[in-house]
Amino acid sequence: MNYFPDEVIEHVFDYVVSHSDRNSLSLVCKSWYRIERFTRQRVFIGNCYSISPERLVERFPDLKSLTLKGKPHFADFSLVPHGWGGFVYPWIEALAKSKVGLEELRLKRMVVSDESLELLSRSFMNFKSLVLVSCEGFTTDGLAAVAANCRSLRELDLQENEVEDHKGQWLSCFPENCTSLVSLNFACLKGEINIGALERLVARSPNLKSLRLNRSVPVDALQRILMRAPQLMDLGIGSFFHDLNSDAYAKLRTTILKCTSITSLSGFLEVAPFSLAAMYPICQNLTSLNLSYAAGIQGSELIKLIRHCGKLQRLWIMDCIGDKGLGVVATACKDLQELRVFPSAPFGNQGAVTEKGLVAISMGCRKLHSLLYFCHQMTNAALITVAKNCPNFIRFRLCILDATKPDPDTMQPLDEGFGAIVQSCKQLRRLSLSGQLTDQVFLYIGMYAEQLEMLSIAFAGETDKGMLYVLNGCKKLRKLEIRDCPFGDTALLTDIGKYETMRSLWMSSCEVTVGACKTLAKKMPSLNVEIFGEGEQADCYVEDGQRVEKMYLYRTVAGKREDAPEYVWTL
Amino acid sequence: MSLPLLVPEEERQSNPSTVASASPQSLDCFSQTGVGLKERNYLGLSDCSSVDSSTVPSLSDEKKVNLNLKATELRLGLPGSQSPERDPDLFTLSSTNLDEKPLFPLLPTKDGICSVSQKNVVSGNKRGFADTIDVFPEAKYNGNARVNLMLSPRPSGAQPTTVKEKPIKVLQESPCAANATGAPTNGSAPAAKAQVVGWPPIRSFRKNSLANASKNNDEVDGKPGPAALFVKVSMDGAPYLRKVDLRNYTTYQELSSDLEKMFSCFTLGQCGSHGAPGREMLSESKLKDFLHGSEYVVTYEDKDGDWMLVGDVPWDMFTDTCKRLKIMKGSDAIGLAPRAMEKSKSRS
Numbered sequence: 033m034n035y036f037p038d039e040v041i042e043h044v045f046d047y048v049v050s051h052s053d054r055n056s057l058s059l060v061c062k063s064w065y066r067i068e069r070f071t072r073q074r075v076f077i078g079n080c081y082s083i084s085p086e087r088l089v090e091r092f093p094d095l096k097s098l099t100l101k102g103k104p105h106f107a108d109f110s111l112v113p114h115g116w117g118g119f120v121y122p123w124i125e126a127l128a129k130s131k132v133g134l135e136e137l138r139l140k141r142m143v144v145s146d147e148s149l150e151l152l153s154r155s156f157m158n159f160k161s162l163v164l165v166s167c168e169g170f171t172t173d174g175l176a177a178v179a180a181n182c183r184s185l186r187e188l189d190l191q192e193n194e195v196e197d198h199k200g201q202w203l204s205c206f207p208e209n210c211t212s213l214v215s216l217n218f219a220c221l222k223g224e225i226n227i228g229a230l231e232r233l234v235a236r237s238p239n240l241k242s243l244r245l246n247r248s249v250p251v252d253a254l255q256r257i258l259m260r261a262p263q264l265m266d267l268g269i270g271s272f273f274h275d276l277n278s279d280a281y282a283k284l285r286t287t288i289l290k291c292t293s294i295t296s297l298s299g300f301l302e303v304a305p306f307s308l309a310a311m312y313p314i315c316q317n318l319t320s321l322n323l324s325y326a327a328g329i330q331g332s333e334l335i336k337l338i339r340h341c342g343k344l345q346r347l348w349i350m351d352c353i354g355d356k357g358l359g360v361v362a363t364a365c366k367d368l369q370e371l372r373v374f375p376s377a378p379f380g381n382q383g384a385v386t387e388k389g390l391v392a393i394s395m396g397c398r399k400l401h402s403l404l405y406f407c408h409q410m411t412n413a414a415l416i417t418v419a420k421n422c423p424n425f426i427r428f429r430l431c432i433l434d435a436t437k438p439d440p441d442t443m444q445p446l447d448e449g450f451g452a453i454v455q456s457c458k459q460l461r462r463l464s465l466s467g468q469l470t471d472q473v474f475l476y477i478g479m480y481a482e483q484l485e486m487l488s489i490a491f492a493g494e495t496d497k498g499m500l501y502v503l504n505g506c507k508k509l510r511k512l513e514i515r516d517c518p519f520g521d522t523a524l525l526t527d528i529g530k531y532e533t534m535r536s537l538w539m540s541s542c543e544v545t546v547g548a549c550k551t552l553a554k555k556m557p558s559l560n561v562e563i564f565g566e567g568e569q570a571d572c573y574v575e576d577g578q579r580v581e582k583m584y585l586y587r588t589v590a591g592k593r594e595d596a597p598e599y600v601w602t603l
Numbered sequence: 604m605s606l607p608l609l610v611p612e613e614e615r616q617s618n619p620s621t622v623a624s625a626s627p628q629s630l631d632c633f634s635q636t637g638v639g640l641k642e643r644n645y646l647g648l649s650d651c652s653s654v655d656s657s658t659v660p661s662l663s664d665e666k667k668v669n670l671n672l673k674a675t676e677l678r679l680g681l682p683g684s685q686s687p688e689r690d691p692d693l694f695t696l697s698s699t700n701l702d703e704k705p706l707f708p709l710l711p712t713k714d715g716i717c718s719v720s721q722k723n724v725v726s727g728n729k730r731g732f733a734d735t736i737d738v739f740p741e742a743k744y745n746g747n748a749r750v751n752l753m754l755s756p757r758p759s760g761a762q763p764t765t766v767k768e769k770p771i772k773v774l775q776e777s778p779c780a781a782n783a784t785g786a787p788t789n790g791s792a793p794a795a796k797a798q799v800v801g802w803p804p805i806r807s808f809r810k811n812s813l814a815n816a817s818k819n820n821d822e823v824d825g826k827p828g829p830a831a832l833f834v835k836v837s838m839d840g841a842p843y844l845r846k847v848d849l850r851n852y853t854t855y856q857e858l859s860s861d862l863e864k865m866f867s868c869f870t871l872g873q874c875g876s877h878g879a880p881g882r883e884m885l886s887e888s889k890l891k892d893f894l895h896g897s898e899y900v901v902t903y904e905d906k907d908g909d910w911m912l913v914g915d916v917p918w919d920m921f922t923d924t925c926k927r928l929k930i931m932k933g934s935d936a937i938g939l940a941p942r943a944m945e946k947s948k949s950r951s
Contacts, residue, residue, distance in 0.1 A: 166806065220808065236733030303815070325809070327816040328850070375803060376813070406803055429801050464804075490802065515801070571907040 042071050051076045070094055077101070078510075078535050080118060080142065081560065085126035096135045097161075098123070102142035104538050104584050105488070106513055108166060108464050111540055111582070113564065115597045121148040122595075128155035136161040136187075143167070149174030153181035160212075161187035163492040168194040168232075172223065174516040176202035183207075187215040188241075197223030204229040207363040217244035219268045219299055219325075224248045235260045244268025247301045255284045261288050268299035276307060285310045288321055295319045298348075300326035305340035308337050313577020315340035319367075322348040324374045329534075345369045350376040351385045351406060358389035362396025375433060388415035393419035401459075402427040411439045415449025419456035428453055429464035435491040438468035445469050451476035454484075462468075464488040474498035486511040496523035503530050511539040521548035528556055536586035544583055547576030552585070553603035560592060561603045832922060838866050838899075838930040849922045855914050862901060866930060903928050 033284065045068060048054055058068040073096040077083060080100045089095070091192055102118025104111075120142045127134050134156045138535065144167045152159065159182045171467040178188065179202055192576040203225050206213075213233065218225070225248055234240060234257050245254065251274040258264070274281045275346065294314050295531055318341050323329060338344070338357070351373050353361070361368065371393060373385055387410045393400065394417060401424045410432050438445055446467040454460060454477050461483055465473065469492035477484065478501035485508055493499065504527065512534065513539040520543030531537055531552075553561040565581040592602045832849040845865050852858045901913040905924040913928070914923070 104803075106801065108806045109804045110807055111801045166808065192806060193810060301812075325812055325816075327813055330853070372804065374809070406805075433803050434800055435799070488804075539650075 038067055041067050044070055049074075050096070059450050073097060075099070079588075080120075080123070081590060081593050082586060082588045085123045086513045087590070088123075088130055089126050091128040093130070093132065095127075095132045095140070098127070098134065099138040099140075100142060101140045104513070104536065105141075105511070106142055106515065106540065111515065112551050113597075113599065116564070116600065117593065117595055117597070118142045119148075119595060120137075120144050121151070124148050124152050124155070128152075134155075135157055135159055136163075138163040138165075139167055140165040141167040144174070145169050146171055146177070150177040150181075150403050153177045156182075158184055160184055161189075161215075163187065163191070164193050165191040167194065171196040171198045172200050172202045172221070173198050174204040179203065179205035179210075180207065183209065183210065184212050187217055188213075189217040189242075190220050191217065193220050195221055197221065199223060201226050201229065204232065205346055206233050207478060210237070211236050212239065214239045214316050214555050215239070215242035215266075217268065219244040219246050219270065221246045221248075227253045231256055231260070233585065235548065237261075237598035238263075240264065242266035242296075244299060245270035247271050249601075250274075251284055252280045255280065255287050257282075258287045258291055263293055264291060264300075265293050266296040267291070267294050268322075269297070269301075270298050270299055271302040272307060273302040273304045274307065276304065277570070280309070281307070289313050292317065298322035298325075300329060302457055303328035304331065306333065307332050311337060312340050316342060319343055320346040323538065324345075324348040324350055324372065326350070331357055339364050341365060343367060346371075346447070348372040348374070350374050352376045353385070353389075355385050355389035356563065358385060359392040362392045362394075365397060365592040368393075368397035368398060369399050371397070371400060372404040373406055374404075375406040377433075387411045387558055390414060391417050394418040398422060399424065401425055404429045404431075404464075406431045406433060407439050408433055409437060410446060410449065411441050412446055412449035412452075413439075413441065415446065416452040419449075419452040423456045423458070425453065425457040425460055427462040428457065428460060429462065429488070430466055431464065432466045435466050435557065440558040445472070447472040447476065451480070453482040454479075459483055465492055466490060468492075470494050471498040471501070474501040478502050481506055483508055485509060487513070489514045489517055491516045493517045493519060496520055496526075499523035500526055501531060503527050509533075510535045512536075514540070514542060516541040518543055525552060526550055529555060532587050534587065536584065538582075538584050539580075540581075540582040542583075544580050545576060546578045546580055549580055549583055550603050558587055558589070559585050560588050562596065562600050563603065564600045567591075613702055668904065687903070730735060834903075834925055834927050836862065836865065836928040839935075847928070852918075854918060855921075858913075859901065861932065862928070899930050900933050901928060901930050 039063070041119050045054075045057060046067070048057060049181045051074070054068060054072060058065045071094065072092045075088065075092055075095055075097070078101050080102050088098075099326055100120065100123060102120070102243065103116060106112060109119075120139055124137075128151055136156050137152065137159075138161075142164075149170055154177075156436065157518055161180060162182075162185075162574050169368060170193075175188075175190075175195075179183070183516070185206075206229070210233075211448055214237075216233075225246065226235060230245075230249065231253065234243070240261050241264060243261065243266070245268055246255075247270045249257075249270045251271060254269060254271075258267075270478070274284075288310055291314055295317055297311070297314070297318055300308075300323055305328070308329065315337060321338070321341060321344055321418055323334065329350075329352075329487070331354050332351070334349060334353045335357045338347070338353075338361055341347075342364060347361065347365065347368060347370070349372070353373070358373075361371075367550070375384065377384075385407045385411075387403070387407065390403075390405055390410070391414045398421065400422045403425065404427075407430070410430060439449070443599070446465075450463075450465060450469070450473050454463070458480075463477070463481065463484060463486070465488065471494045474493060474497070477487070481487075484506045487502060487506070487509065489512075494530070496519055498517070500523055501522075502509070513536075515538075517539075519539065524539070524544050549561050549563055553559065562584045563580045563582065564584075596602060664774045833848060835846055837845050838843045847858070847861060847865075849858070852861070902910050902914050903921070903925045904927045905911055906926060910929070916924075
């Protein structure tokens, strides 16, 4: 293709959209590299420390959309001490300094300060979309800045962030001439908002398709909002709490009948019992239902609701639905593709789920490809059945609440069950294990899980061989995270070249020693090997023979990072 | 959901004294080998045989008559007595000790937790799940000061050692006994009730949200029931009160077992403040003493300010009207029952 002018090649490249494909294009030859970098608009950086912001800006001057991920995944479960890193400010600063016309920023597990948000809001005239997932460090003041300054804002999507409420009026900061909103999600905010401002905002946003409210929006306001926005497709209800006999409720029921475009429903952070019937009329249109935060809904009500949802493709619920409830899901939701069942333990519900629920689902929902399942127990027989019924799994994450529980019927480890899963599901990309597991399961994973990209292991395995089976066998492995397993130095050091092919490796509470980490770091300068403990000073690791509490290593072209806190020792 | 009225009214009215003065014998088990009088077991202290869970579902014929009654009665039986969530079968492998954690741990309990061996769960030389348990201060997960209770000790000597006996009921989350994080509950990790950091792997945000949702505000204040319905529970002679969220239960039985757990340490006269001594106290003989000696009934104050006996009205009506709970001595409860009936009649 060298005899085509650049414009033609560019045009062809326009059709190549996925990140990995574009990465491949850039490797073909120098001219393709050049063309690709100047036409690249969307960049995904899975580890914000793998490259420097300056380098990013330099290579992709036409950048419009940036996705960044910061902390290691296990930070979600409080395994990473506070202050570890993942600051977005340097990125925004570098982008602001350059001439990049950033339009979209998507962050996950990063520390976002108000200052960063303010800088962001002032630096990019065409900024359209901000998506923050599982981030922290900002307050409603930062949101106010975004609302006030981003004139063409289309999307403000806050998912599961820790946001400090400064009781400001951030919603009122959207200027009167801001009419471009398409998506607004503030369900994770804990504080009050100005209801009037919200209603006015909705009224002047004709393109609004997705709206997720927080707890502070009462039902009467919800009803008025729905009246103004019958075009909504994605609705997150904050408070669904009302007197069943009131006029407000009656009005709401009537209004909901008009919301025929809604295909995605979530929230119900507060629910009046027996009130979900108001939702039945729209259930038949739903393809996505997320009730995983709806602690107030009893299993029986959940079941009744779901019976109406014949088109459901994605379902996130709590385990109060019970095994029987999952049986109902299996009969009602034949198109189900993604299921997440979260534990509702704090609430003393009967009906936690077991292997029976999963088997029922597998029998009814043959299209299932993504699963996150918290349960009390699992059996090999059940897993084997599931593997047979649903060979299309891409993501299979099983969490048995007792992390080392064996098969309760046979008292055997769950090696065979998971083995069946990896053998049958040839497209499996993500796997999380739990239950009692020996090295055997890793042998199976190494042998069969050819497409596996991410593996999460906890309290499993017996010897270093387990980890080695995985490192040797899974050619496409990108992320490996291990906690509380007996894998040690031999496992770590046998195939160090492997780590350059991966994004990152996390090992905590394993048998790895300081000395081995040092060796690794020395031999592999392209890796950052960080070790840290529970927030203690890094110099507590004096002896080579000492066990490392937490180790996180990742490949990088940016060298050792400058913003590591004191307790992190980069070797 | 309305429960049938428990007992035909004429019986009630004719036997106020029997009802109130829970005599030791009548407390034993709820048998209706009617000698004309219907024994009412407000204290629900079932006999020890019911602890063996294999008899739980198969109530004898004479007991079947009172199935409804039993389902709705409030009992203050001991931990280990017949309660849905305390199915001993679910205690699997390794619990060989009656490892009762303190009912009101104010401090993280560092003892007794790892002492139960879990060798038959963990194989090889890997670190067992139990070994990795760190004990953390209660923190945010137990939002409403729910106690990190071990599943209650079983007085009977015979511990089921396998789970081959199928659990009779669906595994239930005990309202009190579950860790807020959804960590091992019914019997799956008998000893290890302490929270392991980061397990189960639920995002902190989600964990905190659920904890806060359960920590919702306090008493009923006239507004149509919020997501949580906390009422104070007091007990004669107890140094402090507790609170329960009535929304966590759907039957009287659940409520009663929770109350049992909360207050049994007072009635036993010994708060097992650290794992080991507590365990020793709960010997079978002590239990029997309690069963036969106790006279407590659970009452509630309703919206009119009257004290009523718990268990008379359908559950929903109860939650609508209950303002606070009180566990009082049976002798103080004389005369409550008839009033309860009249009231519910006038209300319905």
